[in-house]
Amino acid sequence: MVDMLDRGLGQLSRIPPLPPFVTPEELVADALPLLDPPSRITVTDAGERFLRVPVAGRWSAYDRGVAPYTVEPQDISQSRRFKAVIFTGPSQSGKSQMLLSVAAHAVTCAPGPVQLIHMTKTDADAWVEEKLDPAITNSPALHERLGRAREDSTFSRKRFKGMRLAIGYPVPNQLSSRSQRLVLLTDYDHMPQRLGPKDAPEASPFGMALQRIRTFLSRGCVFVESTPAFPVDEETAREASPLEPHLLPATTGGIVNLYNEGTRGRWYWECPDCAGLFEPRFDRLDYNPDLDPGEAGDMAAMVCPHCGSVLPHRHKAELNRRALVHHGGWLHEGRHVDEATGRRDLVRIDDAAIRNVPFASYALNGAAAAFASWSGLVERYETARRSLEISGDDLDLKGVHYTEIGIPYRRPREEGEDALTAETLRDHALPIPKGIAPGWARFVTVMVDVQGNRFEVMVMAWGAEGERVALERFAIHQPPDDAPSAKGDDGKYRAIDPGRYAEDAAVLAELAERIYPVEGESWGLRPVAVVIDFNGPKGWSDNAEKFWRKQARKGMGHRFFLSIGRPGFNQRDRVWHEAPERASGGKKARGIKLLNMAVDRLKDSVAAALGRLDTPIGAQHIPGWMEAEHIAEHLAEQRTDKGWELRKGVQRNESLDHSVQALALSEHLGLNRVNWEAPPAWCVAGNLNPHLVPLDQVEEARDTDEPAQADLPRQINYLRRR
Template identity: 65%
Template sequence: MVNMSDRGIGPIARVPPLPPFVTADEILRDSLPLLDPPSRISVTDAAERYLKVPAQGNWVTYDREVAPYTVEPQDMTQSRRFKAVCFVGPSQSGKSQMLLSTALHSVLCAPGPVQIIHMTKTDGDAWVEEKLDPAIANSPDWRERLGTAREDSTFQRKRFKGMRLAIGYPVANQLSSRTQRLVMLTDYDHMPQRLGPKDSPEGSPFGMALLRIRQYMSRGCVLVESTPAFPVNDTSEWVASAAHPHMMPPATAGIVNIYNEGTRGRWYWECPDCSDLYEPTFARLHYDPELEPAEAGAAAQMQCPHCGSLLSHRHKTELNRAALSGRGGWLHESRFLDETGRCILVRIHDERIRSTPTASYALNGAAATFAPWYELVQRYETERRRFERDHDDTDFAKVFYTDIGVSYRRPGDEDESGLTLDGLLESACDLERMQCPPWTRFIVLSVDAQGSWFAVSATAFGVDGRRMIIDRFDLRDAPDHARRAKDAEGRARALDPGRYAEDADVLTPLLAREYRVAGEEWSIKPCAMVIDFNGPAGWSDNAEKYWRARRREGLGDRVFLSIGRGGFRVPDRVWLATPERGSKGKRARSIKLLNMAVDRLKDSVLAALGHGADGPGAMLVARHIERDHINELLSEKRTDDGYEKRPGVARNEMLDLAVQALAVAEHKGINRLNPEAPPDWAVGGLGNPFAVAFAHEEPAPSRAAEPTHPVPSGIKFLRRP
């Protein structure tokens, strides 16, 4: 007889009991929302009835008067007349709240499949965790519709009774082979504008989203919102016209072009003094631009273009609410002109509105609820002055995109500003070799490593930001102590810095070069030398060895290794940091590299060259520098993605060397210098530690004529009497 052990019964007994069976009527009750017809209630009304929003640490009922300009756009997502709704506006204006309000309406009032596309998967997960999940948890009616199974609430999907809400990101498979009643695209201009393989793109996210709602016919809708992020397309032939007063300058891509294809709605206020309507824009803010940014912002007022009356910021909330009640609000372009040739502006439900399937809206940052005028003016004036000083408009453009909510038009590139070789040669300065201008406070050497030579330039800087390229030469011969420095006939071999580490030693004597200050009795040595870390194969390792050798000699604070970072979206201009990772899986280096946003710095270099005359912030060239080297400053052209070489151009070292010199000057703090109390390396005169006085030869003292005496015939004191 075999005895069976019952040891396994214990674990089985600890399994929790199964849930009770669900009855047919319970299944039917959960399925009834699928049969519920859409409620005749607007998105805004549903939000006020069901949605809770955070406010000052509490969850309160949604209030349409907080951001009244979002009422009409979100309500139009339920319109049978329009297939798409486009909203262009500044950041923090309530655009994201429209997503929650519209999503809630699709759950409780008009069940149907909804998809929300974010910039990236990470941004989508953050939105679910920080916005969607808390809103559901604090809105009882919304929370009651959410499924109770584990897979009903994830970062990628929310299953409600009667509908599903999908959260995705802009890739082709997310917007393909799916049927949705509503697709919402958020931060559209930060998405890839072409989806699918590079050689055969499938289309834009907006175009592909329109295909997903086709099966729902007039009930389908695409909601797209974003701040602008693409510059004005200067190649377009657009001009402002009274026949199209709301049309924005066409951009190179993005949501502005979608807006221009729609009804072109703008938000209007009614002037309390003259009762005329006008659009509140940043351009109509009245302030003194000569004041400090904070003072100018505090005094900013909105000026009516009809009667000239001024309104302080405290009236903004009142005027926005009045616009919601009919004294202003959204006005769209119509198909008709008045007797003066101006476009007639109409409401959204007017039959004369432009014939287009897209209801489009553009909100200026001056009318946004969460954008105080003093902050707008302060940021604008701060970045404008920084742009005038550094000639780098990256941060200035952000003010237009994120704060004002319009596309940015560049003042003009180097061709438009007349920057040509003849112009540079004409403005070149007469200066002797090995000499620097009288305003020089410090000199920076720049080195670009090539396959068989070092390209070197010397740039003199003044305390007011002016600078001049005073020297340019190439080093081609290996140092005498290098391996195989000379052949059998005594001829020096060419430099090979990638193969021979000791070849870099030809750079060390450059730190001792002295440049005479014009009109002064002293000269000055370079305070720093910056060397390109990238170069021929093997150079990076040898460059690190060279820097470590100089550090052991006490020159580590005067020698920098630089590395370029391309693109205009690099957050900083110059920063000194250790690499986070090595290339090709190698271990990261333990040295600090001078990182340069090269495209932003090239903007500054070319803008400074465009001054054409000596003065603060100008960049000049010494006349003795060769013509071909000066022409290298114009070797590249600006594109939307960065600078690239012009067709047929082979060498661009001079431009790269100028960028390196500016990077070192900014790293040392030239933009923060106090001319009244500069650091010692920027002091004028012999108080500068890099200044050297001329060595004057003392004249030999003249010997006075000695008196002549007769030569004695003998030694008389030896004679005895």
């Protein structure tokens, strides 16, 4: 250590001396290994020799026996026959570890430029910090080859002796104008599938990656891995057949379609009893689906399709390891078809008769994944399946297919689903009079759909377990008397104009005070809340906000909600209540929250509820008084892969929109969290319900100036006659 003196600043802090000079002989000796030819060992051999991986909280040598199905795909990345390796399978199956093994092989055995593309820059940085840097630090062979300069180890680049590893994300400039020997794409289905401007996209990430390796001719390779994340494309999907035994149904995008373009390899086990080869798939797990999900999972076992032998989960690891010595393993589609059986041959990757395509592709089923248990897999599947049956929302089941099983998702079609028609709903209508809540009613909601010249209103009664039925369905056409220009010179009222006149919304205030008698009881129910569409004609959103603020000043803000629909099946939640980021005109929104609705997911639930004709649980009944046109509005839309859309030639869907608003409001209030053996006050049956109103008090109110709905006397008289 030496002291340094600066004439202007005085003595500086003690600074270590410069390193000693390096002789030319030492420089040459350090550089000579770079002239060695590539080591002729496989990626897996190099991994076991040079790579350390985290195991149970400590760093251990890489072991091919942990996830044997990763051996062939990562080794084939060095093949000169295939331009790409494509691997699709469930999460947490060792897919991303293959990319690290391939990169480690390039560092230690076959120096050359390598690029890894992650989903986003944030994910790329996290991968470097959480996976790559610790692996380099704990693997002496990698750490010794890493450059020591500051710019040699950054979030976007690692410079090793003789090679560079670039880390990027899927944007055109990351996959343009660079030559790479290896391009590694991770979580491919979560990347944008088209890069570049929306009006003139350049290509897919996979297509652009193939261009980057052209300079390296047969030594170049693109390695792609991902869980599937796109649904089945019903228009183009073909089913597997004897001629295409390993075909996966085509999807609307992503890695599954790349897999179908390759050799189509599947992982096989050898049955220990009959020696027959079979693919361990989730649909070959045997369990009792009538048991609770946890109990069903505990009894899950694999069944050999040849001899029916039952294989418990404890044999999975051994059967995977046996496949490494060709007691099973990866089998790919061949070129030849057996004339006797009409089936295509299945061959090994090194067979000359393999399918003549430029990509080696692999699809692993979650039942064979090393880090997944059959009990947990079945438990999560059954829980998601039953959630679909109850709510009609298949988001959880979709996630299980993608991340747990590792296969493309096709929404299950219930038997007779297409048979649900307006006539079917009318034939199963609930025989109740208009405006009278059934005896099982616990609470009432009011929904308002805003049109250019009217407010469309539906009132719905709710019972235990999500059972519901409409009580009223009407339109409000006439503005209040004190609204601007409410009457013309001829004494006639103009039509409602919600976008122009904020005062017209005043007609909605009384909806929260209506009373709906309950059949068989001496009391009625006041609505627990009113939900009003925030979308509508131009100007309505500002007027809707003014209306809500006015109700809030009266202390009624908690009983009025403004709803807004959010399309798409992948919304963050079904319902969420929060302030918008911006109000109209780009102004900052303050003090008002919107009831955000994932409308496509909620429409799934409404469609399922309408189809529950044989059970009250979660059922939406059609009332006997409802007009045919309003019944038909419930079926005005059809489900597509992108969302729910109006059927051809249909224009009116207000009843469906009302049903979505009602379900969103009820779920926001806590419908899905209610313990019906001890429900909260707002949905309890009886005198403890704060929205209960004795009917004799309602009659007394008629003699005062308090507002009362016009039909209420008729409704009370009906109950008395009953």
